[in-house]
Amino acid sequence: MKINTKCVQSGYEPQNGEPRVVPVSMSTTFKYDSTQTVGDLFDLKADGFFYTRLANPTTAAVEKKIADLEGGTAAMLTSSGQAATTLSVLNLASSGDKIVSSSEIYGGTYNLFNVTLKRMGIDCIFVDPDDTYGLEKAVKTKGVRAVFGETLANPALKVLDIEKWAKVAHGANVPLIVDNTFATPVLCRPFEFGADIVIHSTSKYMDGHAVSLGGVIVDGGRFDYKKGGFKQFTEPDESYHGVVYTESFKDAPFVTKARVQLMRDLGSMISPMNAFLLNLGLETLHLRMPRHSENALEVAEFLKKDKRILSVSYPGLQTDGQHAKCKKYMNGSGSGVISFDVGDKEKAARLMDSLQLAKIVVHVADARTGVLHPASSTHRQLSDRELAEAGIKPGMIRLSCGIEDKADIIADLKQALDNM
Numbered sequence: 374m375k376i377n378t379k380c381v382q383s384g385y386e387p388q389n390g391e392p393r394v395v396p397v398s399m400s401t402t403f404k405y406d407s408t409q410t411v412g413d414l415f416d417l418k419a420d421g422f423f424y425t426r427l428a429n430p431t432t433a434a435v436e437k438k439i440a441d442l443e444g445g446t447a448a449m450l451t452s453s454g455q456a457a458t459t460l461s462v463l464n465l466a467s468s469g470d471k472i473v474s475s476s477e478i479y480g481g482t483y484n485l486f487n488v489t490l491k492r493m494g495i496d497c498i499f500v501d502p503d504d505t506y507g508l509e510k511a512v513k514t515k516g517v518r519a520v521f522g523e524t525l526a527n528p529a530l531k532v533l534d535i536e537k538w539a540k541v542a543h544g545a546n547v548p549l550i551v552d553n554t555f556a557t558p559v560l561c562r563p564f565e566f567g568a569d570i571v572i573h574s575t576s577k578y579m580d581g582h583a584v585s586l587g588g589v590i591v592d593g594g595r596f597d598y599k600k601g602g603f604k605q606f607t608e609p610d611e612s613y614h615g616v617v618y619t620e621s622f623k624d625a626p627f628v629t630k631a632r633v634q635l636m637r638d639l640g641s642m643i644s645p646m647n648a649f650l651l652n653l654g655l656e657t658l659h660l661r662m663p664r665h666s667e668n669a670l671e672v673a674e675f676l677k678k679d680k681r682i683l684s685v686s687y688p689g690l691q692t693d694g695q696h697a698k699c700k701k702y703m704n705g706s707g708s709g710v711i712s713f714d715v716g717d718k719e720k721a722a723r724l725m726d727s728l729q730l731a732k733i734v735v736h737v738a739d740a741r742t743g744v745l746h747p748a749s750s751t752h753r754q755l756s757d758r759e760l761a762e763a764g765i766k767p768g769m770i771r772l773s774c775g776i777e778d779k780a781d782i783i784a785d786l787k788q789a790l791d792n793m
């Protein structure tokens with residue numbers, strides 16, 4: 374099936390007389406007729422549900438859909454994008470190990486890698502995504518267990534050269550994790566370019582309506598854990614009845630281990646209600662992503678022509694430095710987020726306070742157009758010098774184009790620019 378059909382149909386196939394729409398199974402637990410059946414479930418010999426922290430029918434249907442959309446073998450939903458990132462790294466690296474990450478990543482991920490995982494004994498080597506030599510050198514460092522990057526970096530709007538990153542990671546027998554939140558599988562499927570694990574904050578475009586937090590980890594099913602010496606996959610897990618993930622779950626050892634070991638112990642499962650809401654969002658993802666991209670392109674072109682604006686970043690613009698990679702990895706569609714610089718904080722505030730359709734929100738990637746001023750919100754604690762170091766200009770505004778009529782978004786920007 375084509376991706377448009379998968380968005381609508383994948384993951385749930387009702388039997389005779391069953392609900393047409395995947396039901397919300399708001400139940401923490403499930404009932405069985407015999408102790409033997411429950412024993413088989415615990416031994417992973419039978420498929421089924423026993424406790425919603427590990428698996429739930431609603432959640433499972435949505436996981437199946439997302440695995441299908443990404444072209445992966447299995448997926449596991451989590452309570453947030455942060456939980457997905459955390460579990461994907463902890464599934465590979467332990468205290469004393471290292472990871473390598475692109476320096477152009479989401480701020481929350483940066484803090485996780487730079488502060489919290491570091492405190493847990495996992496060090497992160499950050500590299501400029503375009504510095505091939507730096508990447509090769511970092512990946513060869515002793516103890517590196519994972520390489521991490523974002524397809525379309527939030528907020529830098531840089532496109533990751535996934536093919537190159539996968540090649541370098543595989544040269545050292547280390548898997549590549551790609552955060553595909555901003556592109557979504559509609560615009561890019563990182564497995565097709567060599568990624569091994571894909572993660573998302575489903576709170577963004579996948580949900581698409583700013584109603585539910587969530588995250589997901591998708592297993593590409595191809596990485597050779599034996600070759601990389603990942604004993605936690607290739608030797609018996611004594612904490613789970615001696616299961617060997619690469620033998621009993623050849624297709625999806627990564628997600629199986631993340632579920633039965635890490636989700637069991639750390640417990641950051643999505644709620645079935647949130648999984649249900651996420652599924653409603655996914656049913657129109659293939660309609661929304663082209664519309665977000667089309668609107669953002671026209672808005673970016675409009676902003677670029679305005680003399681009062683110093684610079685515009687949007688990978689969908691032909692003149693943007695990221696456009697060649699955007700063509701290769703995202704079919705030339707730039708997704709919905711634009712950043713532009715009006716010069717200083719005061720102008721940025723006047724422009725944003727004058728906007729009417731576009732609302733000030735600390736969020737991106739939903740159906741409604743929103744704006745964010747990093748220097749006075751998400752990066753407020755930084756001095757002007759620190760802002761410069763983080764690549765954030767005081768007058769920079771992040772605009773998340775919704776799926777309204779683009780003429781209305783542009784008219785709103787026009788009147789706000791006149792008030793600036």
Ligand SMILES: *Cc1c(COP(=O)(O)O)cnc(C)c1O
Pocket residue numbers: 453454455456479481482523527552554555573574575576577586587588
């Ligand atoms: C928002 C975001 C996250 C974190 O996701 P939450 O659902 O907010 O925890 C991770 N990566 C990217 C690229 C994001 O935009």
